[in-house]
Amino acid sequence: MHISNPCSLRAARLNDHMLQVPSLPTPPASCLNALDKLQAEVDACSDFASRVVEAKKLFKSNNRRGNATFDEVKSTLRSHAQGAQRCAYCEDSVGDEVEHMRPKDHFPEECFKWDNYVFACGPCNSPKGNRFAVFEQGTDELIRYGDPKWPKGSPPPPGDDVLLNVRHDDPLAFAMLDLRTFRFVAMGDIDQRSIERYRYTFIEVLNLSRELLLSARRTAYHDYKALLGDYIALRDGGAPHEEVVRTVEAIKRKGHRTVWEEMKRYHRFEWLRKVDGFAAERFDRAPECFSW
Numbered sequence: 001m002h003i004s005n006p007c008s009l010r011a012a013r014l015n016d017h018m019l020q021v022p023s024l025p026t027p028p029a030s031c032l033n034a035l036d037k038l039q040a041e042v043d044a045c046s047d048f049a050s051r052v053v054e055a056k057k058l059f060k061s062n063n064r065r066g067n068a069t070f071d072e073v074k075s076t077l078r079s080h081a082q083g084a085q086r087c088a089y090c091e092d093s094v095g096d097e098v099e100h101m102r103p104k105d106h107f108p109e110e111c112f113k114w115d116n117y118v119f120a121c122g123p124c125n126s127p128k129g130n131r132f133a134v135f136e137q138g139t140d141e142l143i144r145y146g147d148p149k150w151p152k153g154s155p156p157p158p159g160d161d162v163l164l165n166v167r168h169d170d171p172l173a174f175a176m177l178d179l180r181t182f183r184f185v186a187m188g189d190i191d192q193r194s195i196e197r198y199r200y201t202f203i204e205v206l207n208l209s210r211e212l213l214l215s216a217r218r219t220a221y222h223d224y225k226a227l228l229g230d231y232i233a234l235r236d237g238g239a240p241h242e243e244v245v246r247t248v249e250a251i252k253r254k255g256h257r258t259v260w261e262e263m264k265r266y267h268r269f270e271w272l273r274k275v276d277g278f279a280a281e282r283f284d285r286a287p288e289c290f291s292w
């Protein structure tokens with residue numbers, strides 16, 4: 001069967017914005033106050049270079065097990081993570097590193113801002129490092145850190161961020177997962193600037209179509225489909241209520257949530273039927289699953 005490019009689907013707002021990290025809960029006030037104090041120490045430095053040095057020094061000395069402030073930060077980040085504390089970027093490996101979405105090398109004034117933190121894994125966090133880019137004002141050209149217009153060691157030039165912020169942006173409004181190849185593709189109805197943000201984030205910086213991730217997403221797809229089949233069989237077969245609930249919880253707690261969200265989006269647009277009729281039939285029989 002010929003299937004045209006699914007990225008012609010329009011961007012749909014999802015029930016549960018996958019890859020987007022929840023904003024709540026926030027850490028307790030005592031933790032946020034302690035972060036503010038650390039930030040004030042950085043902000044008190046006289047120039048950009050010394051603010052960067054101070055931010056990195058204070059982050060290193062505080063981001064340790066047993067530090068009450070960062071234990072609270074991590075506990076809250078853990079509650080935001082999907083599945084078994086998966087990385088906010090790849091959704092595959094354990095996310096156990098406090099990652100600054102806006103790197104402390106460029107934004108020392110946000111080093112201790114709660115809103116700038118997510119849990120990421122080493123394989124995502126290390127290559128991301130301090131890579132960052134802004135849209136040049138007036139031209140919308142990308143200026144990457146290290147370019148002549150943004151020399152190393154200098155503060156970022158004025159301009160909007162190119163990298164998607166997984167707390168503020170819904171990545172699935174920019175990209176969709178192709179459920180045949182399990183690679184991300186740009187959404188079909190987004191403007192040029194959004195295409196640049198998709199490309200820079202998903203491909204250039206995070207490389208979210210790594211081979212390992214493709215096979216993990218493929219496995220997750222089949223797991224979600226099987227669990228949905230189990231749920232329908234239990235629900236219709238008179239199984240004890242707890243058994244049915246356990247299966248729903250298993251779906252909600254699984255990693256690679258993007259796969260599940262994309263299955264639902266495909267179904268809404270009648271795409272799933274073209275790709276996998278058996279999966280589509282299960283969604284037909286369990287419409288309640290759209291809220292999971």
Ligand SMILES: [Zn+2]
Nearest residue numbers: 087090121124
């Ligand atoms: Zn990762």
